Amino acid sequence: MLKIENLVKKYGDFTALKGINLELNEGVTGILGANGAGKSTLLNLITDNIKRTEGKILYNDKDILSLGAGYRKKVGYTPQLQGMYEDFTAGQFLRYIGALKGMKHRKCKQETGELLTMVGLGEYASKKLGSFSGGMRQRVLLAAAMLDDPEILILDEPTAGLDPEERIRLRNHIAELAKNRIVLLATHIVSDIECVAEKVIVMKKGEVIKYASPTDLMVEIEGKVGEREGEFDELNTLKDSLNKGQIMRRASGYVLRLADKNLPEDFEKVDDITLEDVYLYYSER
Amino acid sequence: MVEFRRIYGKKTLMLFFLLMIINIGIFIFEANPNKEITITGELLNEYLSEYPEFLNKTIKQGKARTGIKLFQQGFASEVTSKSVERYEALIGTEPKAGDNRGMVLFLQSHVSELLVLFFMLHIVTSMFDERKKGLVNMVRATSGGRAALFLYRVGILIITALFGTSIMMGSNLIGVAFTFGTDDLLRPIQSLPEYQKCPYGLSILGFLIVLVMIKALAIFLVGLLMYVLRGLVNGFFFYVIMGGLVIAELLCGILISPVASVNLFKYINLFTVIKSEDFFNGCVYLNIFDSAVDGVKISCIVFVSLLVILGLLGFMIHGKRYAVGTKGGERLGALLGRLRERFAIQHTLLGWECYKLYIKQGAVIFIIACIGIHIQQSAKYGYYYPVPAQEKLYYISYKGEITEAKVNKAEKWMNTLKDSQENYEKRLEEIENTIPFNSQRYQSTVAALNNNMDLQKAFAPVLEDLRNGYKYTIETGKSVSLVEPYTYDFLLNRDVQTRQRAAFLSIAAIIGALAGIFAFERHTNMEQTINSTYRGRKIALVYKPVLIFLTSFSIPVIISLVQMININKNMAFPDLDQAVQGMRYLNDFGIYMSLRSFFIFLLVIRGLFGVLIGTITAVLSRLGDDKFVIICRATIVIVIWLFLAELVPGLEFLSPINLLGYTWV
Numbered sequence: 001m002l003k004i005e006n007l008v009k010k011y012g013d014f015t016a017l018k019g020i021n022l023e024l025n026e027g028v029t030g031i032l033g034a035n036g037a038g039k040s041t042l043l044n045l046i047t048d049n050i051k052r053t054e055g056k057i058l059y060n061d062k063d064i065l066s067l068g069a070g071y072r073k074k075v076g077y078t079p080q081l082q083g084m085y086e087d088f089t090a091g092q093f094l095r096y097i098g099a100l101k102g103m104k105h106r107k108c109k110q111e112t113g114e115l116l117t118m119v120g121l122g123e124y125a126s127k128k129l130g131s132f133s134g135g136m137r138q139r140v141l142l143a144a145a146m147l148d149d150p151e152i153l154i155l156d157e158p159t160a161g162l163d164p165e166e167r168i169r170l171r172n173h174i175a176e177l178a179k180n181r182i183v184l185l186a187t188h189i190v191s192d193i194e195c196v197a198e199k200v201i202v203m204k205k206g207e208v209i210k211y212a213s214p215t216d217l218m219v220e221i222e223g224k225v226g227e228r229e230g231e232f233d234e235l236n237t238l239k240d241s242l243n244k245g246q247i248m249r250r251a252s253g254y255v256l257r258l259a260d261k262n263l264p265e266d267f268e269k270v271d272d273i274t275l276e277d278v279y280l281y282y283s284e285r
Numbered sequence: 286m287v288e289f290r291r292i293y294g295k296k297t298l299m300l301f302f303l304l305m306i307i308n309i310g311i312f313i314f315e316a317n318p319n320k321e322i323t324i325t326g327e328l329l330n331e332y333l334s335e336y337p338e339f340l341n342k343t344i345k346q347g348k349a350r351t352g353i354k355l356f357q358q359g360f361a362s363e364v365t366s367k368s369v370e371r372y373e374a375l376i377g378t379e380p381k382a383g384d385n386r387g388m389v390l391f392l393q394s395h396v397s398e399l400l401v402l403f404f405m406l407h408i409v410t411s412m413f414d415e416r417k418k419g420l421v422n423m424v425r426a427t428s429g430g431r432a433a434l435f436l437y438r439v440g441i442l443i444i445t446a447l448f449g450t451s452i453m454m455g456s457n458l459i460g461v462a463f464t465f466g467t468d469d470l471l472r473p474i475q476s477l478p479e480y481q482k483c484p485y486g487l488s489i490l491g492f493l494i495v496l497v498m499i500k501a502l503a504i505f506l507v508g509l510l511m512y513v514l515r516g517l518v519n520g521f522f523f524y525v526i527m528g529g530l531v532i533a534e535l536l537c538g539i540l541i542s543p544v545a546s547v548n549l550f551k552y553i554n555l556f557t558v559i560k561s562e563d564f565f566n567g568c569v570y571l572n573i574f575d576s577a578v579d580g581v582k583i584s585c586i587v588f589v590s591l592l593v594i595l596g597l598l599g600f601m602i603h604g605k606r607y608a609v610g611t612k613g614g615e616r617l618g619a620l621l622g623r624l625r626e627r628f629a630i631q632h633t634l635l636g637w638e639c640y641k642l643y644i645k646q647g648a649v650i651f652i653i654a655c656i657g658i659h660i661q662q663s664a665k666y667g668y669y670y671p672v673p674a675q676e677k678l679y680y681i682s683y684k685g686e687i688t689e690a691k692v693n694k695a696e697k698w699m700n701t702l703k704d705s706q707e708n709y710e711k712r713l714e715e716i717e718n719t720i721p722f723n724s725q726r727y728q729s730t731v732a733a734l735n736n737n738m739d740l741q742k743a744f745a746p747v748l749e750d751l752r753n754g755y756k757y758t759i760e761t762g763k764s765v766s767l768v769e770p771y772t773y774d775f776l777l778n779r780d781v782q783t784r785q786r787a788a789f790l791s792i793a794a795i796i797g798a799l800a801g802i803f804a805f806e807r808h809t810n811m812e813q814t815i816n817s818t819y820r821g822r823k824i825a826l827v828y829k830p831v832l833i834f835l836t837s838f839s840i841p842v843i844i845s846l847v848q849m850i851n852i853n854k855n856m857a858f859p860d861l862d863q864a865v866q867g868m869r870y871l872n873d874f875g876i877y878m879s880l881r882s883f884f885i886f887l888l889v890i891r892g893l894f895g896v897l898i899g900t901i902t903a904v905l906s907r908l909g910d911d912k913f914v915i916i917c918r919a920t921i922v923i924v925i926w927l928f929l930a931e932l933v934p935g936l937e938f939l940s941p942i943n944l945l946g947y948t949w950v
Contacts, residue, residue: 047817073819083810087645091626099634100818126622144814 001025002046002152002182007055009041009206016041018206019055028178030193031186032275033203034283039186040080042203043156046184047077059152073102076150078141080157086130090121090140093129097144108147115143119173135166142173153183159192171196194275202282209282217278225277226267227255246280288437289444292411299917300407301449304400305456306924310789311396312457323389324478329382332478336380339481344372360546360570363577368568371484378486380476387465388489389479397453398500398559401446405508408445412438413515435603439596442512446505454497474565482567496561503558506588509595510555516602531556538563546572552580553587634820638828642798642836646805646912651797652840655790659844662786663851670775670856675743680769683747687754687765687867695744695751702741709734746770746869753872763877766863772856773868773880776849781946783848788945791841792898792923798836799902800915802829807910829903837899838892841945845891849884894944898923 002024009017017038031039044050046057048064048071057064064071084093091112098108116122119139124132129140138158145153155174159167167189175196177183187193193200193214200217202210210217228235232247235256239245245258258267259281324332347369351362415424424430461467470490474480477489487495510530515523534556541551543563549571557563569580632640643649683691709730716727747767754765803825806812815821849858858880865871865883878886902919909915923941930940937943 049813049816069819072817075817077814077817079813081810083814085645085809089622089625096637099632099637100815100821102819126626
């Protein structure tokens with residue numbers, strides 16, 4: 001179990017994280033939040049890439065700082081920026097990461113082949129990373145994170161820039177990997193979390209707004225999501241005046257969908273609440 | 286204009302600035318006023334007075350040869366008759382005396398052209414940045430993104446060639462003017478003995494202008510060729526083909542004789558044109574079907590035609606060709622990749638760091654290039670030390686442990702010589718005062734006195750070494766042997782030029798090799814990934830410092846060894862097992878050790894100063910993410926350090942060149 005107690009991170013006068021408390025167990029936990037919500041800061045603290053200002057991060061009741069390199073041996077991490085050596089082949093890159101993870105030579109070579117096959121890049125082991133598409137690079141990074149079978153897998157925006165087919169493929173890989181390990185998936189693409197996450201952390205301005213299962217989150221805002229039909233310009237004007245909501249196109253025309261505590265009367269309540277509504281409900285408040 | 290601003294951004298200007306520093310640095314090392322650069326004084330006057338005779342003789346011999354039946358037909362005959370005509374046009378040319386050292390040094394140096402060519406390569410590579418950044422399709426989709434862009438780029442190449450050549454060579458000219466002066470530049474070019482055979486009636490100034498224009502044109506042509514080639518083939522094949530062309534042209538220029546039936550390839554050769562010497566050191570005629578055709582005219586026609594062809598080709602390629610890779614390149618890349626995976630080696634972490642530094646970041650190229658340049662320059666340098674014969678005989682006769690008896694014997698001999706000197710001087714006085722004056726006796730006494738003085742002069746340094754060595758023995762109780770000093774004098778004292786070049790190249794190699802050691806991770810956004818792994822932090826704490834130490838220690842040591850090996854080819858290293866205190870200059874060296882140990886000690890000290898340079902570079906690398914910018918910053922730091930050390934009196938020994946170059950001893 002990964003426990004976070006009163007975690008604070010300040011950059012000068014700016015407080016990026018304001019006292020986070022969480023308990024993370026096996027399975028996929030999604031972290032949802034807008035840009036600047038503090039998702040990457042939280043992940044960098046969990047991977048011990050940046051120094052915390054206050055608080056603790058405990059793994060199996062031991063502070064990760066005291067565990068040191070032993071903790072990092074259990075962590076697999078894909079950062080937000082797709083950092084890799086473009087002149088390396090996929091196989092070389094994985095072997096290099098394997099060396100960084102302290103793997104034995106034979107085991108590293110074996111796992112390199114297996115993981116590349118698992119992410120569908122078995123034939124591309126000898127190709128240079130510079131020639132890979134965005135989706136292929138992300139899969140290589142996922143395979144690299146999975147080397148040495150980490151107990152904690154941290155994925156920062158793993159599907160950013162991928163086409164729908166690649167996003168689905170990656171989500172399926174992630175879902176398979178989540179058995180018997182803690183997977184933290186940070187993203188602002190709601191559908192990624194909706195499909196795979198067992199629990200969702202909603203973050204806003206450095207705070208955890210909500211931490212519950214997707215179903216519970218959606219139930220919580222029942223009756224607070226509504227739609228109003230109208231002409232595009234009219235709905236646009238209304239949206240600007242409310243400063244929230246999203247205009248959607250239906251077969252019958254345009255609708256303004258709003259997720260708000262105080263839903264205007266002329267908005268018709270809807271039953272098909274999604275995680276996106278939850279995200280908008282909390283992020284626009 | 287926009288394209289010009291894009292190409293000539295901060296990075297390009299910094300590179301040019303760096304190349305200027307290298308250019309000036311190399312030139313300063315070569316501009317030693319004490320070096321024998323050309324003939325001066327009496328010898329020069331002799332040459333000048335004999336020039337008209339040389340001209341007449343050449344014309345006469347040429348005419349005589351054309352009179353012989355054997356030489357009345359064919360290439361050789363035409364060369365002779367045409368050369369005669371050329372030289373006849375020079376009758377009346379009056380070369381004048383002056384200080385030619387500056388001009389000769391300037392004209393013999395070809396480093397500037399190499400640097401401008403390297404800069405041109407950078408400009409051409411920058412022009413293809415859009416491919417690397419995936420902007421080709423965006424650029425080509427615009428109205429000005431094809432042929433018009435090509436014309437702008439040709440303009441940039443012309444500006445680069447013209448201004449690059451003028452500025453680089455101009456700075457050299459200013460350097461020689463400052464050191465030696467240029468004297469009257471309106472003198473005929475034949476005033477320089479090196480250009481005795483120049484068949485053109487040019488002044489030195491006219492010659493300089495023509496030379497710079499020719500070099501600029503040739504460099505522009507090379508730039509255009511690089512651009513067209515780069516447009517056709519991808520990166521790896523471009524360098525392979527360019528490398529092949531360079532080697533082929535260099536070999537043709539060096540190996541083909543001026544009168545060979547294929548001398549066409551010697552002169553219609555971009556590198557011969559860039560060097561230009563061959564065209565001004567005699568009459569150049571090309572063998573075209575056994576007829577002698579004016580080499581300069583043909584070269585001009587060929588290169589102007591090449592210019593037009595390359596221009597048209599470039600225009601068509603740029604306008605028409607689609608941005609696709611070559612199949613050949615992809616297949617080769619795939620094959621190499623498959624081989625790499627099949628024989629995949631799992632390195633240790635240190636092995637991976639070595640692979641990243643030396644192979645992927647190109648450190649090995651910097652190291653090999655600098656060591657290669659040093660070897661090549663050392664091979665051209667004549668390691669000649671004029672050993673005084675009599676002095677050497679005295680060293681041999683007094684060889685061995687310095688004892689009181691030996692010193693007394695030496696003192697006695699010197700006293701004997703001094704007594705003899707007195708006697709000869711007295712005798713001379715007597716002879717001068719005797720009437721009649723016996724000139725024969727006088728001359729023989731003078732000869733004996735001169736011989737005596739020579740013997741004293743030859744023996745004086747031996748005696749001083751014996752005295753100093755014995756003084757050390759008395760003070761410390763440790764035995765010292767007399768050491769023949771010539772090799773060590775040359776190595777540690779006289780061969781300043783090689784040591785300074787070695788220091789300069791060591792610094793260049795260290796900076797080039799280590800600039801990216803930390804920056805590479807930041808540049809590739811790998812820092813976070815590495816730091817989050819089990820052993821990732823050990824890389825920065827252990828493995829990289831080990832690499833920094835090994836690289837920056839070994840580079841100056843290897844480069845120093847080049848000098849030692851070259852000196853050893855001509856002069857032995859005697860008495861290596863004897864104490865260093867037996868050697869001139871080192872009589873009061875604080876540590877009692879053999880010469881062998883002393884040189885190992887010097888190499889270690891040099892290596893450690895290399896580590897200092899390497900550490901500075903690594904620290905700068907830690908603070909940046911662009912290797913090129915870090916190289917520039919490190920160079921600026923070293924240059925500032927150098928100037929400060931040179932400016933403050935008494936601190937010259939702290940300059941990085943001196944720290945790495947032995948003179949601090």
